[in-house]
Amino acid sequence: xxxxxxxxxxxxxxxKVLMDHLAERKIETDDLGTYTEASCDYPDYAVKVCDEVxxxxxxxxxxxxxxxxxMCIAANKVDGIRAALCNDAFSTKMSRxxxxxxxxxLGERVTGPGLAVMLLDIWLDTEFAGGRHERRVNKIMAxxxx
Ligand code: RB5
Numbered sequence: 835x836x837x838x839x840x841x842x843x844x845x846x847x848x849x850k851v852l853m854d855h856l857a858e859r860k861i862e863t864d865d866l867g868t869y870t871e872a873s874c875d876y877p878d879y880a881v882k883v884c885d886e887v888x889x890x891x892x893x894x895x896x897x898x899x900x901x902x903x904x905m906c907i908a909a910n911k912v913d914g915i916r917a918a919l920c921n922d923a924f925s926t927k928m929s930r931x932x933x934x935x936x937x938x939x940l941g942e943r944v945t946g947p948g949l950a951v952m953l954l955d956i957w958l959d960t961e962f963a964g965g966r967h968e969r970r971v972n973k974i975m976a977x978x979x980x
Contacts, residue, residue, distance in 0.1 A: 835958075838892035840866040840879035841942075845898025845905075848942035848950055852896060855951045861958070864892060880908035887936055888914040895937040896954070902941035909937045913978045916971070921945055926953045930960035932967045933974075 837856060841849035846868060856863050866882040868874045876899045886892040895915075897905035902919045909917035917937035918929030921944060929935040938957050940950055962968075 835894070836862045836864060836892045837894050837896055838864045838866055838883045838886035839896045839898075840868070840883040841898040842868055842874050842876035842879055842900075842905075843871050844876075844900030845902075845940070845942045846871060848940060848945070848947060849896075849898045851947045852898070852940075852950060852954055855954060859958075876904045877908040880905050881912065884909050884912035884915045884917075884937060888912060893936075897937060897939045898942055899939075900941055900943040902939040902944065906939040909939065914975075916974065920953050920957060923953065923956055926956045927960050930957055931963045932970075934962040934967070934971050 839849060839853060853863050853865060864886060866886070867879055880897055883895040883897055887895045897909055899905045906917045906919045909915050915937055916933055916935045917939050918933060918935035919939045920926040920929060
């Protein structure tokens with residue numbers, strides 16, 4: 835599995851923690867920035883990561899900003915993306931099992947590194963349940979075609 839990952843300045847430290855953990859798990863990452871602590875605009879990085887996922891160059895994406903909210907709003911504007919803001923274990927698990935989320939959003943100012951790594955593992959290791967959830971996810975994706 836290859837994961838595209840990005841952050842703004844507000845998420846750069848947590849992004850590094852997540853990348854280190856992914857490396858430990860031998861999961862390939864493509865870091866699309868930001869690369870410095872200089873103030874920048876999170877939608878620019880949301881689009882970079884989501885484009886990789888939609889094009890199939892990465893199987894999934896991870897986005898980190900201060901709260902995770904801006905990244906999540908921006909990512910869900912991209913056709914083909916189902917981004918989930920993951921602050922707790924239950925929502926994180928359900929975002930995969932029920933919503934087949936292909937982008938995980940985290941907030942460095944909200945979620946500490948230990949919990950974030952735990953949530954990342956849950957998100958990586960939970961499969962989409964399909965069945966009735968597939969019908970519902972298909973209805974979400976059909977909204978893009980209206
Ligand atoms: C940047 O200050 C901050 O607004 C951003 O990281 C994020 O929290 C937006 O949702």
